[in-house]
Structure formats: structure tokens, C-alpha cells
Amino acid sequence: MILSAQDLHKHYGEFCALGGVSFQINEGEFVSIIGPNGAGKTTLINVLTGLLKPNQGKVFFKDMEITGIGPERLSKLGLARSFQLVNIFPNFTVLEFLMVAIVSRLGKGKNFFSSLLRDQEVTGEALEVAKLFGLDEKKDMLTKNLPQGDKKMLDVASAFALHPEVILLDEPTSGVSTSDKNKIMETLVSASKKIGIKSIIQVEHDMDIVFSYSDRIIALHQGKILADGAPEKIEKDEEVVCTVLGQKECFKIFSSILNREN
Amino acid sequence: MRIPWEVTSLKSFRIVVLVVVSLFLLGLPLFTGQFISYLMLTFFAYAITVVGFNLLFGYTGLLSFGHALFMAVGAYTAAFLTSKFSVLYMEVILIVSVIVASILAALIGAICVRYIKIYFAMLTLAFGMLFYTFLLKFYYLTGGDEGMRVLRPYLLGFNFSEVPKMQFLTGSYYLYTFVILAILIFIMWKIISSPFGLCLKAIRDNPEKAEYLGVSVRKYRWYAFVISGAYAAVGGALLAPAIGQVDPGLTYWTHSGTLVFMTLLGGFENFFGPLIGGIVYIFLQDKIMSLTTYWRFIFGGILAFIVIAAPGGIAGVISSLAKRRKS
Numbered sequence: 187m188i189l190s191a192q193d194l195h196k197h198y199g200e201f202c203a204l205g206g207v208s209f210q211i212n213e214g215e216f217v218s219i220i221g222p223n224g225a226g227k228t229t230l231i232n233v234l235t236g237l238l239k240p241n242q243g244k245v246f247f248k249d250m251e252i253t254g255i256g257p258e259r260l261s262k263l264g265l266a267r268s269f270q271l272v273n274i275f276p277n278f279t280v281l282e283f284l285m286v287a288i289v290s291r292l293g294k295g296k297n298f299f300s301s302l303l304r305d306q307e308v309t310g311e312a313l314e315v316a317k318l319f320g321l322d323e324k325k326d327m328l329t330k331n332l333p334q335g336d337k338k339m340l341d342v343a344s345a346f347a348l349h350p351e352v353i354l355l356d357e358p359t360s361g362v363s364t365s366d367k368n369k370i371m372e373t374l375v376s377a378s379k380k381i382g383i384k385s386i387i388q389v390e391h392d393m394d395i396v397f398s399y400s401d402r403i404i405a406l407h408q409g410k411i412l413a414d415g416a417p418e419k420i421e422k423d424e425e426v427v428c429t430v431l432g433q434k435e436c437f438k439i440f441s442s443i444l445n446r447e448n
Numbered sequence: 449m450r451i452p453w454e455v456t457s458l459k460s461f462r463i464v465v466l467v468v469v470s471l472f473l474l475g476l477p478l479f480t481g482q483f484i485s486y487l488m489l490t491f492f493a494y495a496i497t498v499v500g501f502n503l504l505f506g507y508t509g510l511l512s513f514g515h516a517l518f519m520a521v522g523a524y525t526a527a528f529l530t531s532k533f534s535v536l537y538m539e540v541i542l543i544v545s546v547i548v549a550s551i552l553a554a555l556i557g558a559i560c561v562r563y564i565k566i567y568f569a570m571l572t573l574a575f576g577m578l579f580y581t582f583l584l585k586f587y588y589l590t591g592g593d594e595g596m597r598v599l600r601p602y603l604l605g606f607n608f609s610e611v612p613k614m615q616f617l618t619g620s621y622y623l624y625t626f627v628i629l630a631i632l633i634f635i636m637w638k639i640i641s642s643p644f645g646l647c648l649k650a651i652r653d654n655p656e657k658a659e660y661l662g663v664s665v666r667k668y669r670w671y672a673f674v675i676s677g678a679y680a681a682v683g684g685a686l687l688a689p690a691i692g693q694v695d696p697g698l699t700y701w702t703h704s705g706t707l708v709f710m711t712l713l714g715g716f717e718n719f720f721g722p723l724i725g726g727i728v729y730i731f732l733q734d735k736i737m738s739l740t741t742y743w744r745f746i747f748g749g750i751l752a753f754i755v756i757a758a759p760g761g762i763a764g765v766i767s768s769l770a771k772r773r774k775s
Binding site: 286 | 638654665
């Protein structure tokens with residue numbers, strides 16, 4: 187067990203975003219969190235990464251309670267995340283962006299007088315991460331001028347540059363064309379192997395991606411866990427398919443069942 | 449790594465410009481009148497202050513509206529040491545100013561950096577005004593609104609009491625202040641180009657993301673606050689002998705506003721922007737004040753014009769003109 191949530195509750199006034207969510211993530215798992223809009227997926231990620239404090243419940247990372255300890259300390263313990271909406275430093279070049287993560291991982295942030303650009307450890311590692319994510323040719327571009335997909339990729343790359351043990355990705359492929367989605371996922375999986383990331387947790391809407399990459403799927407609905415299991419099991423769960431995947435998928439599945447019966 | 453030709457030539461061009469400007473400023477008292485050199489001297493003191501101020505404003509994204517407080521700390525330290533304790537060594541004055549201002553900045557900063565934007569600006573303004581009231585009301589200690597006299601300091605242990613005042617100020621004291629300015633600009637340049645500087649810029653651009661990348665936002669803001677406070681104290685301590693008399697107006701909020709104005713006028717996005725703003729401000733103020741008593745009215749107009757038409761300040765206009773010429 188590397189990350190676990192125990193009975194998490196989060197309310198926004200009357201609205202209950204999380205109503206008692208518990209699960210355990212093991213080493214080596216690729217977990218996808220799915221659910222319709224407003225199911226509490228992003229709230230869950232925000233609670234797990236300490237941006238929000240739960241009203242009730244606890245989060246553990248490697249047997250250590252981390253509930254609400256905040257993103258900065260979490261990143262040092264080995265838990266990183268990327269964001270659903272583009273979250274960048276607009277006036278930075280790609281390389282500078284990645285250097286922020288590397289400087290903080292190497293504990294060099296308090297070097298007040300040493301030259302950043304002459305620090306070959308930092309610049310070298312930043313270039314390596316850029317290469318890993320196919321951003322090396324754009325390394326000197328300002329991040330605000332990058333195309334949308336690259337911005338997203340950079341956000342993810344910066345989280346990887348922290349060399350975390352567990353990474354939480356909030357819709358890494360949203361806003362990206364379908365043809366690019368698989369390419370991004372391949373990059374993510376190979377990069378995580380190279381860096382030595384133990385577990386990946388992602389929120390994802392694209393069911394093709396979810397079913398082809400995940401070891402395990404957690405389905406959320408109205409702040410509660412509807413189902414938790416291997417993709418093969420989830421696929422056969424009619425309730426999940428209908429609430430989470432929507433009517434289109436629902437119709438497809440039912441028609442296939444009808445076909446079988448006929 | 450191979451450095452492209454354009455980069456090296458740009459770098460050497462910059463060094464040549466820096467050397468030429470430095471030599472010009474060093475030799476200025478030789479070929480201008482004492483008054484111009486005197487204005488230049490006050491500019492040096494303000495330059496140190498705004499370079500420090502811009503670490504907080506331009507690089508960390510925190511607008512302090514009470515930064516003159518630390519300038520006053522430096523100036524009053526100089527006054528106390530010279531006229532109450534008979535300590536005349538300028539080096540001692542500078543070191544004590546930095547220590548006092550750093551301690552004060554550490555305490556005030558610890559409270560202020562918990563807030564951002566307008567809340568940070570208002571809190572710093574409040575602290576500045578608190579210090580103003582302190583200086584005004586504890587008159588048996590500070591001389592109240594009369595202020596305190598600053599005696600002529602020794603520079604590097606040399607006593608200049610025989611030299612006429614203006615000759616001292618535009619001679620040895622001018623050179624002394626210029627050298628300290630040059631050293632402090634160099635140190636600030638190192639800070640800006642260090643990993644620490646990168647983290648500050650990250651905080652300015654997007655604190656939430658910086659926090660997720662392991663940058664402890666509040667701590668780094670606090671460091672920046674203390675460093676900029678110490679810079680302002682050096683500026684204030686060097687200004688004090690030049691004006692000869694310190695008074696509570698040094699920490700009044702309009703004086704903090706002057707620092708903000710200089711930085712905006714020159715351009716806070718450029719390292720040298722605040723310096724350009726400082727020099728233009730000081731000479732413009734002198735010119736306009738001699739023409740009309742409504743100089744604040746004209747300065748208000750200029751400020752409005754900058755914010756609307758040229759938010760990058762003078763440095764921003766220059767660099768966009770340079771870019772246009774290139775392309």
C-alpha cells in the first residue's frame with residue numbers, strides 16, 4: 187500500500203462533493219478515476235494532494251498521515267500532481283519551467299548567489315526531462331506561446347521532473363485531439379518507467395484511454411465510490427456503465443446484450 | 449556547451465555599455481557643476497533602494513507601499529550613531545543599518561507575506577505609517593518633526609571634516625556611494641540569476657504551481673522581503689549624510705509612493721528599469737519644481753500616462769523600439 191484514503195468527506199456548504207471515500211493504492215498500479223461531471227474527481231485529487239482539507243477522514247502516504255499538509259511538503263515526500271486546466275509560469279521558457287522542479291528537488295532553492303545557467307546538473311536534467319517529453323526542440327520558447335497540447339505536456343513533465351513515487355494526473359489528455367491522446371499516454375508510461383514512478387493515478391474522461399491503460403478503475407458518482415476493480419470487471423458492471431459512461435455507452439452495451447440473447 | 453555568436457556579442461556589448469556608463473558616472477563631478485553631482489548622489493542612494501524594492505515588486509510580485517520605512521531605518525540609524533553615539537565610521541553605520549533593518553524586516557515580513565496583492569500593500573503601508581507615528585511622537589528620542597542631524601561620517605577611516613560640505617559630498621562621498629551602488633547592483637544581479645531568483649519568478653507567475661513543484665512560497669517571499677528591506681536601509685543610510693537632516697517624512701507613505709513611482713516609471717520588468725526610473729524621476733522633479741509649484745500635478749499625469757500607455761515603463765519602451773528596429 188502506497189497511498190490510501192480513509193472515509194474522506196468534503197462539503198461545499200450544502201453540496202456534498204465527497205461523501206465517505208475510501209481506497210488503497212498499491213505499488214505498481216495504474217489507477218484511473220472515472221465518473222460523470224460533478225462526481226467529485228477533482229475534489230478528490232485536491233484533497234489527496236493537500237490543496238483542500240477534508241471535513242472528515244484521513245489520507246496516508248507510505249504509512250504517514252498527510253491529510254492537509256500542503257503541496258510543498260507533499261512534493262518533497264514524493265507525491266506530485268498535474269492539473270486539469272493549464273497551469274504554467276507564462277513568462278518562463280520551457281527549460282526554465284522544468285528547472286524550477288529540479289532546483290527544488292535537488293534542494294538548491296536557497297543558493298542565493300550561484301549562477302543558475304552555469305549549474306550543469308540543473309540544466310542537464312531539465313534538458314533530459316524535456317527530451318523525455320519531446321519538448322527539447324522548444325526548450326527556449328516562452329511557455330505562453332506554446333500550443334495548448336504542449337502546455338499540458340509541460341505541466342505534466344514538470345511534475346515528473348520532481349521524480350515522485352506517486353503521481354496524480356488530472357485529465358492529462360483533456361483538450362488534446364484524439365489522435366494525440368495515445369501518443370501522450372505512451373510518453374507518460376515510458377517516462378514513468380524511466381524515472382521510477384511507482385504508481386500513477388489519473389482522472390480521465392476518454393474511456394478508450396481508461397480501458398487500455400489502467401490496471402484498476404475507481405468509479406465515482408455523487409461523491410461516493412460506485413465501483414472499484416479491474417477494467418474487465420468494470421466493463422461488465424451495468425450500473426457503472428450507465429451512470430458513468432452515459433447513455434450512448436449504455437445503449438451500446440444493452441444492445442450487445444440483447445444481440446447475445448437473440 | 450557552444451555559445452552562439454549572437455549571444456557572446458550581445459553579452460560583450462552589454463559589458464561595454466556598463467563600463468562606459470560607469471566611467472561616465474565616476475567622472476561626472478569633474479565636468480559638471482556641484483548641483484548636478486549632488487542630484488546624482490541622491491540618485492545613487494535611491495538607486496540602491498529601488499533595486500532592492502524591485503526584487504520584491506518586479507521579481508516576487510509583491511507591491512509594498514511602505515518600503516520607505518526601511519529607508520528611514522537606515523537614515524535614522526546614521527543619525528543616531530553620528531549625533532548620539534559619536535560613531536562616525538560609515539562602514540559601521542552601514543553594517544548596523546543592515547542588521548537593524550533585517551531584524552525589523554524579518555518581523556514585519558513574517559506578518560505581511562501571509563497576504564498578497566492589496567492586502568499586502570495595505571499592511572506594509574500601515575507599518576510604514578506606524579513607524580512614522582513612532583518617529584513623530586517619541587520626540588525626546590527622535591526629535592519629532594524636527595528630525596535629527598546627521599554628522600559627517602568618516603569614509604574608510606578617513607576624516608573629511610576639513611573639506612567644505614559640497615566638495616565632500618560631490619567628491620569622496622560621491623565616489624564612495626557609487627562604489628557601494630555598483631557592488632550592490634552586482635550582488636542583486638547574482639541573486640536574480642541564481643536558482644533562488646528562478647524560484648521567486650516562479651512564485652510571481654503562479655504561486656499555486658510553484659508550491660506543487662516544491663517551492664515554499666511563503667518562506668521565499670519572506671527572504672525577498674528581508675533582502676529588499678536591507679537594501680533600502682543601505683540606501684537610506686547613504687542618503688542621510690547627503691541631506692544632513694533626517695525627519696519622519698522619510699517613512700511617510702508618499703515617500704513609499706515615490707519608490708513605487710520610480711520603479712513604474714523605469715519599468716519593473718527590466719533589471720535596470722528602476723535605475724532608469726530613479727534617475728529620470730530625480731532630475732525631472734528638480735526641473736519641474738523649479739518651473740511650477742504644482743509639480744505633483746504633473747507627476748500624477750505622468751504616472752497615469754505610464755500605466756495606460758506604457759506599462760513597461762521607459763525600459764519597456766526602449767526594448768520594444770530595439771526589437772522593432774531589429775525586425
